[in-house]
Amino acid sequence: xxxxxxxxxxxxxxxxxxxxxxxxxxxxxxxxxxxxxxxxxxxxxxxxxxxxxxxxxxxxxxxxxxxxxxxxxxxxx
Amino acid sequence: xxxxxxxxxxxxxxxxxxxxxxxxxxxxxxxxxxxxxxxxxxxxxxxxxxxxxxxxxxxxxxxxxxxxxxxxxxxxxxxxxxxxxxxxxxxxxxxxxxxxxxxxxxxxxxxxxxxxxxxxxxxxxxxxxxxxxxxxxxxxxxxxxxxxxxxxxxxxxxxxxxxxxxxxxxxxxxxxxxxxxxxxxxxxxxxxxxxxxxxxxx
Numbered sequence: 001x002x003x004x005x006x007x008x009x010x011x012x013x014x015x016x017x018x019x020x021x022x023x024x025x026x027x028x029x030x031x032x033x034x035x036x037x038x039x040x041x042x043x044x045x046x047x048x049x050x051x052x053x054x055x056x057x058x059x060x061x062x063x064x065x066x067x068x069x070x071x072x073x074x075x076x077x
Numbered sequence: 078x079x080x081x082x083x084x085x086x087x088x089x090x091x092x093x094x095x096x097x098x099x100x101x102x103x104x105x106x107x108x109x110x111x112x113x114x115x116x117x118x119x120x121x122x123x124x125x126x127x128x129x130x131x132x133x134x135x136x137x138x139x140x141x142x143x144x145x146x147x148x149x150x151x152x153x154x155x156x157x158x159x160x161x162x163x164x165x166x167x168x169x170x171x172x173x174x175x176x177x178x179x180x181x182x183x184x185x186x187x188x189x190x191x192x193x194x195x196x197x198x199x200x201x202x203x204x205x206x207x208x209x210x211x212x213x214x215x216x217x218x219x220x221x222x223x224x225x226x227x228x229x230x231x232x233x234x235x236x237x238x239x240x241x242x243x244x245x246x247x248x249x250x251x252x253x254x255x256x257x258x259x260x261x262x263x264x265x266x267x268x269x270x271x272x273x274x275x276x277x278x279x
Contacts, residue, residue, distance in 0.1 A: 015190065036198055
C-alpha cells in the first residue's frame with residue numbers, strides 16, 4: 001500500500017441522522033463506512049460516517065438540505 | 078533426602094489450596110500438595126513456579142492430583158500474592174461467535190448498526206481473536222455485498238481463522254456468495270467452542 005488515504009468523519013446529533021445520511025449515500029453509490037465515533041473525538045457511544053477526503057464535497061452536496069450534521073473532522077491515521 | 082511436608086487440600090476450593098501450599102513451602106524445603114480439582118492444580122502450580130520451586134505433577138485416581146513443590150537450592154522466597162484464576166487464559170483459543178447478523182436484541186435496525194461497529198472496532202484491536210465462528214443469520218455478515226465484509230477480510234488477513242456454518246449458508250442460499258473464511262461444519266464448530274479459552278459473543 002502506498003500510504004492510506006486521508007479520511008474524514010461526519011458527525012451527527014443522533015444515530016438516526018447518521019442512518020438517514022447513510023441511506024442517501026448508499027442510494028447514490030458514494031463509498032463510505034459507518035463506524036463508531038473515534039474515542040479521541042468523543043467518548044459517547046455514537047456512530048459516524050467515514051469517507052475519503054476527496055469525496056467530501058460530493059457528500060456534502062448529497063445530504064445538503066436532507067440531513068443535518070454537526071461537523072466534519074479529519075481523522076488522524 | 079529432606080523430609081517432605083504433605084498438605085491435603087482435597088475438598089477445598091481456591092484460594093484455600095494455594096494459601097495452604099504457600100504457607101507450607103515457606104517453612105519446608107519440599108511439599109506435596111494434594112488437590113482434587115483442575116483450578117486448584119493450576120493455581121498451586123502457578124504459585125510454585127512463581128516462588129521459584131521445581132514443580133512436578135501427578136494425576137491419581139478419582140480426579141486427584143499430587144503436586145510436588147521443591148525449593149531450588151539458594152532460591153529466595155519472593156512474596157507471591159495468592160492468586161486464584163479460574164483457568165489459564167492461554168488454555169485455549171480466543172473465540173468470537175456471531176450467531177446473528179445483529180448485535181443485541183430489541184431493535185433490528187439498531188442491532189445491524191451495532192454489529193458493523195463491533196466488527197470494525199474488533200478489526201482495529203491489537204489483540205484479535207484466534208477464531209471467529211458465524212452461524213444462523215450471522216453467516217450473512219460474511220457474504221459478498223455485506224457491509225461487514227471488509228472488516229472481516231482485515232481480520233482474516235491478520236490471521237484470524239473464520240469458520241462459517243455451511244448448513245446456514247445453504248439454508249439462506251448464499252453458499253456461492255461467501256466472501257471470507259471457510260465453509261465449516263458442526264464438528265469444527267463444536268470442537269472449537271469446546272476448547273475455547275475465552276468465548277465472546279456480541
